[in-house]
Amino acid sequence: QQQVKQSPQSLIVQKGGISIINCAYENTAFDYFPWYQQFPGKGPALLIAIRPDVSEKKEGRFTISFNKSAKQFSLHIMDSQPGDSATYFCAARRKVLTGGGNKLTFGTGTQLKVEL
Amino acid sequence: DAGVIQSPRHEVTEMGQEVTLRCKPISGHNSLFWYRQTMMRGLELLIYFNNNVPIDDSGMPEDRFSAKMPNASFSTLKIQPSEPRDSAVYFCASSLRSGGWDTEAFFGQGTRLTVV
Numbered sequence: 001q002q003q004v005k006q007s008p009q010s011l012i013v014q015k016g017g018i019s020i021i022n023c024a025y026e027n028t029a030f031d032y033f034p035w036y037q038q039f040p041g042k043g044p045a046l047l048i049a050i051r052p053d054v055s056e057k058k059e060g061r062f063t064i065s066f067n068k069s070a071k072q073f074s075l076h077i078m079d080s081q082p083g084d085s086a087t088y089f090c091a092a093r094r095k096v097l098t099g100g101g102n103k104l105t106f107g108t109g110t111q112l113k114v115e116l
Numbered sequence: 117d118a119g120v121i122q123s124p125r126h127e128v129t130e131m132g133q134e135v136t137l138r139c140k141p142i143s144g145h146n147s148l149f150w151y152r153q154t155m156m157r158g159l160e161l162l163i164y165f166n167n168n169v170p171i172d173d174s175g176m177p178e179d180r181f182s183a184k185m186p187n188a189s190f191s192t193l194k195i196q197p198s199e200p201r202d203s204a205v206y207f208c209a210s211s212l213r214s215g216g217w218d219t220e221a222f223f224g225q226g227t228r229l230t231v232v
Binding site: 034041042043044045046089103104105106107108109 | 120149157158159160161164172207209220221222223224225226
């Protein structure tokens with residue numbers, strides 16, 4: 001069962017354009033929603049994250065929009081650059097019921113290509 | 117800090133052979149995660165350790181997979197016997213658990229496993 005659905009699977013954007021990646025979740029126990037960026041041959045790295053008590057978080061050119069009632073969140077990359085070309089994963093975190101701690105459930109990823 | 121270190125970076129093995137993947141987490145981190153990444157299923161959490169103790173192994177696909185963490189600076193993921201469908205990139209990640217919550221997870225560069 002896929003708990004975090006991500007779309008689109010791939011995205012091509014012109015340099016300077018806006019890249020938008022969407023995610024939806026079902027489990028209301030999720031309490032933290034990070035986005036990870038992965039370059040070829042590398043592991044995912046945290047890009048930006050949001051908690052469900054706010055509707056938007058912005059860091060530089062990257063913005064997360066969060067709609068708690070719709071159980072959806074999205075990543076917006078403003079002024080997209082060729083260096084942003086990577087795979088982006090949304091994720092959702094929830095507590096581990098036994099033993100404490102928490103774990104992330106990832107979306108299936110979006111391959112972004114920013115063309116000149 | 118050198119980050120999370122995984123070895124080997126690439127492994128090619130024949131079906132039926134035993135495969136051992138290794139991970140050295142970031143010094144001071146007390147949570148360790150093993151993930152598997154495939155095109156079809158994305159990033160899947162296999163097992164999660166905290167203070168060297170397995171907390172959640174519900175993602176381990178079957179008995180052919182086993183993971184150990186004998187001390188705070190080393191973990192292994194073993195597949196015995198390996199099958200072609202195990203071919204994937206395996207990531208190790210570590211984080212610091214404080215106050216019941218894990219902070220940002222840092223990923224290693226992964227081990228690309230090919231079973232022929």
